[in-house]
Amino acid sequence: MRRLFLFLTLAAVVAAVSGAAVISTPVEIDVKMPSISGDxxxxxxxxxxxxxxxxxxxxxxxxxxxxxxxxxxxxxxxxxxxxxxxxxxxxxxxxxxxxxxxxxxxxxxxxxxxxxxxxxxxxxxxxxxxxxxxxxxxxxxxxxxxxxxxxxxxxxxxxxxxxxxxxxxxxLDEGPFEPNPEKSDRWNRGKFIVEGPAHCGACHTPRNFAGARQVELAFHGADGLPDGGKSPPITAEALRKKGWTAKRLTYALRTGVLPDGDAFGGSMGEVVRDGTRFLQQEDLDAIAAYLLNED
Structure with missing residues (x-):
């Protein structure tokens, strides 16, 4: 028992010292942008x-x-x-x-x-x-x-x-976009949008006790979203079981109208209103191709 107590005490001290060292260390990231014109x-x-x-x-x-x-x-x-x-x-x-x-x-x-x-x-x-x-x-x-x-x-x-x-x-899970060379340009464009700027996984992936995404459950839906909301799974299997097709998905992202005539509510309604309804049709098609895994 005494050895266990000493071990736990030592572990706590080491954890505290390590944590303090990390906190006191500045985040040094050297960013150099090339001289390119922006559009x-x-x-x-x-x-x-x-x-x-x-x-x-x-x-x-x-x-x-x-x-x-x-x-x-x-x-x-x-x-x-x-x-x-x-x-x-x-x-x-x-x-x-x-x-x-x-x-x-x-x-x-x-x-x-x-x-x-x-x-x-x-x-x-x-x-x-x-x-x-x-x-x-x-x-x-x-x-x-x-x-x-x-x-x-x-x-x-x-x-x-x-x-x-x-x-x-x-x-932290960060890094540049990595296309899949075995997939089409359309599928990879969808991957970039969904896993990049559109950040679909921010709401449609469950999080752990520290608020970090459980990447092994990507797109499996989540509870406990801001203001008490929840999101459905958007894996290819889950979407197909709900009757989603590429045309239905792109139409919903453009208009906010679901296949049954209802409309997106809550935060997804805002996503359509302020974001996806402005996307070009080819980008909506790319999103559908990626989410439904249709190359």
Whole structure:
């Protein structure tokens, strides 16, 4: 018993020291963007695909586009989306393209602080340099709005932002897009959209005690979504059992209307309203091909 007590005590001390070391270590990610021109039109399209407008516009309270303030209520507390307009004091107007790339693809602020994973940067890590340049060009056109970002309403220990360094070490899943050479261009385009900017797995994959996605159960649906919502499974098998076809799926993503005549509700309704209804038909076809695994 004495040896067990000593072992557990030693293990606790080691864990505490290791955790403190991780927290005190700065997140050093050196981002260098090539000198390439961005296309603001393509960037605006990617922003729609990525849900930027939906998450960073507080429409219910009459907020300006991308000025932030939208509440995201979770089991960890309430997060508020930040101001992404070109305002130099309250938005991202004084950022560089490298700052932008570091934030979007790696979840690190210009000051070197980690962002909470309520911001789906692990999915955005799939963006290429050209994608980032296009998005940056688009955000430069957003009118400045002097609207300070609201502080997140989180309790202990979740309000200790540096604690996210431990979370990143244990759970972060990021990396560039890797196409499957055995699949068609359409299927791979769908894979990029679904697993990248559209971040479908953020809502349709269950999460563990720490809020990290259980990647082995990708697209199997999830409970405990923000504001108490839940999502259905969207694996190919589950979709087919529900009678979904490629045409029905693309039509629903375009209009919000389900095969039975009902309509998407809750957060999925917002996804269609602010995102997927703006997508080109070939991208909707690609999403359907990937989700239904139809090459």
């Amino acid at each position: 603001p039109g393509r960037g605006a399209y990617l922003a729609r695909m990525s849900g930027c407008i939906a998450c960073h516009t507080n429409g219910e309270e009459g907020g300006a586009p991308l000025a932030g303030g939208l509440a995201l209520r979770t089991d960890f507390g309430t997060f508020y989306s930040p101001n992404l307009t070109s305002d130099k004091k309250t938005g991202i107007g004084d950022w560089s393209v490298e700052d932008f790339a570091k934030a979007v693809r790696h979840g690190i602020s210009p000051e070197g602080k980690p962002y909470y994973p309520a911001f789906p940067y692990p999915f955005y890590s799939r963006f290429s340099d050209q994608d980032i340049a296009d998005l940056w060009a688009a955000f430069q056109t957003v009118p400045a709005v002097d609207e300070p970002s609201r502080e997140h309403d989180l309790g202990l220990p979740f309000n200790i932002r540096d604690g996210l360094k431990i979370w990143r070490t244990a759970f």
